Amino acid sequence: MQELLYLTHRIPYPPNKGDKIRSYHVLQYLSQHYHVHLGTFIDDAEDWKHLDKIKDLCGETCFINLNPRIARIRSLSGLFTNSPLTLSYYGNKELRAWVNTQLETRSIDKIVIFSSAMAQYVRDAQSVLRIIDFVDIDSDKWKQYARTKSWPFNWIYQRESNVLLNYEKQITREFNSATFVSEREAALFKQLVPEIADKVSYFNNGVDTDYFSPQNKHPNPYLNDTRVLVFTGAMDYWANIDAVTWFAHHVFPVIYSRFPRIQFYIVGSRPTNQVKALAAIPGIIVTGSVVDVRPYLIHASLAVAPLRIARGVQNKVLEAMAMGKTVIASPQAMEGIHALPGRELYVAGDENEFIRQIMILLTGEIDAAMGCAARMRVLADYSWSKNLARIDELLVQSLEVPVA
Template sequence: MHRIPYPPNKGDKIRSYHLLKHLAKRYHVHLGTFVDDPDDWQHVERVKDLCGESHFAALNPRTAKLRSLGALAGNRALSIDYYRDTTLDEWVDGVTRRHGIQRVLVFSSAMAQYAMSLRSARRVIDFVDIDSDKWRQYADNKRWPMSWLYAREARRLLHYEQQVTQEFDASLFVSQPEADLFKRLAPAVQDKVGYFSNGVDTDYFAPGHQFDNPYADDHDVMTFTGAMDYWPNIDAVQWFANDIFPSIRQAHPAAHFYIVGARPTAAVTALAELPGVHVTGTVPDVRPYLAHAKLTVAPLRIARGIQNKVLEAMAMAKPVVVSPQALEGIDALPGRELLLAGDAQSFAETTIRQLTMPDRTIGSHAREKVVSRYGWASNLSRVDALLEPTAPATPTMLPAFS
């Protein structure tokens, strides 16, 4: 089972798709999943080709949020009710009876509810990030009453994550720091906790491709890429556009900041009113925007796990200026393979320096790091080992993610 995170995150969709492709090479996979973005329906047939039986449940975010409020009357995390669906529950029950499922892989905490009763199967969960800690960070950055609501969600969801890890055979996270943090939060289950890193398709994200330039010739561009209805991304671009970019543009008038990503909120769209700031909305291919940028920025102040946006830019041999939060979990050396900046002033100074006196070795070193460290095949081999305990067995059926 795999769920698109609440709120949605493009990086997790990439991780889940590569995980599905990997498993389909070895197992007969049955897939139950939600579709929360109308644009994603165009990919359904391609995903079905990788599966035996499949079930795609439409998820209306507005309806799901209303449904999740019922959890306030009980002792449940809102995220669990948000992803509760009778048709998906019935599909899991039916496919289990028809195929005698022996292995189950769940993607993300809220989807574990669909596998809690499958105790005869070997169950592995890929939490990806510690969702409960993400809610804690939200609480720390919001005012009451949202701070109270998010803090409640953090407590309830952590309890649920601990319960799931106790019941399942193994759990995975996106990086060693993420796994280590969860071990500290849930010491009673730390022997069941591991990780595998995200990867990058380094043939697809490669500097050798030729793309038309989407920018004006006199623009020295820095980009931010990501889903622009995702609050950590919204916070990042607001901080950069309001508190960092004006200093950059004053020192380097040709500088332009492009926010590239689907579903920009009204708050993000409003940033385009600032001098030199551009909001593209959905683009058919993000690579031209990376290829023709001078550099990319990842000024995240709230983050969990590994940022795919950083790895993709590094794979394109682009210098990336990151915050400490965006660097977390990425095995890269600041000053050699990317640039690190901790506050608004250092972010501006680092960016100005790279624009005016570019270190042309950083991009090539970044590309080398991604190629050597972040291949999908080698990272996903950890999942194979967990699904196959001790003695080799003939692969049977595997219901995978929703």
């Protein structure tokens, strides 16, 4: 079996948040075809207990502890080197030494990189076929962050956007292939690097539709006479924080005034103090980490995804659709998802549209046919095995001299 090096910026397990869902399924798929050596960071103490699960899928492994607070301070060094802060954040001598050892002592002729931050470890490995899965255009996310912040953070975020975009372009020139999470994301990046657009492709995320199935029985975590709007996601991620904060202040109070028994559940790990403070608003519950998100999805009246900052594909939307739930999403949360508005989910562009659509659905009967159509869409377009086959096509290509 051929040997392959796989580097990820976060341990790909448990698959309980967007990037870890994708990186885990990529690892699982690669391990069926290659002897995979994994180098990764662990930024959550709870994740150390999952090492055996990952080691079962790999050959050699290197797990590096990453303290987010220290990493943020270290990243500031990028301000003096004209390099992305992201690279300094994930810079590590121990991981670099481990990578070099693997490349020098093993017959590795293929490398898969997950996220731009990890490309720094293999930029000199020009004799090896290299694929980078950018997933999203991270530089564009920093641009969106800059629009929502005041000085000096808006300056820092805009700088990061500009410098990181240049880095993304250079990595694409150096590597053999670059992939993204959706056709739309790939198309946007091709516009930025038209001279090497032939290197850019995509493969969609998938959903474990047996796991996220409306046929599975789950205990109801809500009171029987309570109607619930639910949002799921990692609650230390700024885009999610911004989404629930906006919804809690601009949409939910209007809904609550009309339906005083309605509740808005914010379900997700590591809620920040800003998110926890939302629980002081009548009708809002912040759960923190839960063992299983599915009971909260299946027993909710509606799933909402009011993201204002987003890139790529939102797994929270796909998972709710797979559970047969009616979803109301912002246009940003819909990016990269092939679904028919009005038939497979609803799209709301601003607070008035969210309020109007939720009011209509709560006043009448929620259409079960939409939930069925939503699940059928996921079954048709979001199979991991089918979508990951794209990686095979890229890994069997001939090694070409990278564009300087």
